[in-house]
Amino acid sequence: AQTVTQSQPEMSVQEAETVTLSCTYDTSESDYYLFWYKQPPSRQMILVIRQEAYKQQNATENRFSVNFQKAAKSFSLKISDSQLGDAAMYFCAYRSDTGTASKLTFGTGTRLQVTL
Amino acid sequence: NAGVTQTPKFRILKIGQSMTLQCTQDMNHNYMYWYRQDPGMGLKLIYYSVGAGITDKGEVPNGYNVSRSTTEDFPLRLELAAPSQTSVYFCASSRGLRAEAFFGQGTRLTVV
Numbered sequence: 065a066q067t068v069t070q071s072q073p074e075m076s077v078q079e080a081e082t083v084t085l086s087c088t089y090d091t092s093e094s095d096y097y098l099f100w101y102k103q104p105p106s107r108q109m110i111l112v113i114r115q116e117a118y119k120q121q122n123a124t125e126n127r128f129s130v131n132f133q134k135a136a137k138s139f140s141l142k143i144s145d146s147q148l149g150d151a152a153m154y155f156c157a158y159r160s161d162t163g164t165a166s167k168l169t170f171g172t173g174t175r176l177q178v179t180l
Numbered sequence: 181n182a183g184v185t186q187t188p189k190f191r192i193l194k195i196g197q198s199m200t201l202q203c204t205q206d207m208n209h210n211y212m213y214w215y216r217q218d219p220g221m222g223l224k225l226i227y228y229s230v231g232a233g234i235t236d237k238g239e240v241p242n243g244y245n246v247s248r249s250t251t252e253d254f255p256l257r258l259e260l261a262a263p264s265q266t267s268v269y270f271c272a273s274s275r276g277l278r279a280e281a282f283f284g285q286g287t288r289l290t291v292v
Contacts (some may be wrong), residue, residue: 106285107285108286114276173221173222
């Protein structure tokens with residue numbers, strides 16, 4: 065079974081600075097997808113960024129980018145020019161590319177605080 | 181765009197009571213999921229469905245039942261509520277295996 069580990073329960077960053085959230089995963093599969101979801105206090109789960117394992121190029125989405133290291137099974141999220149609205153729980157998630165209905169496996173989350 | 185809609189948003193149940201959490205999506209997605217999120221934890225899969233009439237168990241199915249009579253609706257049933265079922269429940273849907281999952285806003289359930 066796949067597992068996703070987020071070793072940073074809480075992180076803090078100053079506004080306009082850069083922060084990196086860590087995620088590692090364990091799998092024996094070669095094809096899969098990785099995601100970062102943001103959960104603000106409203107509880108809504110919002111997709112931030114996704115990465116296909118077969119792509120070597122790291123995904124970027126405006127101020128959000130990932131560092132995907134397939135051999136190391138590492139998938140970190142970098143937030144540049146942090147804004148107050150970035151404060152939220154961030155979940156790393158893994159999704160298999162095989163099976164009849166691949167489910168998302170989530171990490172335990174990292175709470176990001178953004179300070180002035 | 182409504183997306184995935186869950187009702188109710190909050191509910192308090194007494195031990196032994198039953199209830200149904202409603203979930204509907206208007207994106208014509210075949211895949212639908214129910215997750216629970218316990219405090220300080222990630223989401224765990226309860227049940228999922230790959231299409232109308234087809235459902236299957238996830239990681240933590242005990243104490244729950246689901247049905248999928250239409251593409252749009254995927255209700256989650258709690259038959260005999262227990263304190264261990266106090267959690268936030270999320271419904272999600274996706275177009276296919278490789279597509280992103282869209283989540284509802286969650287239902288906070290407290291069993292007392």
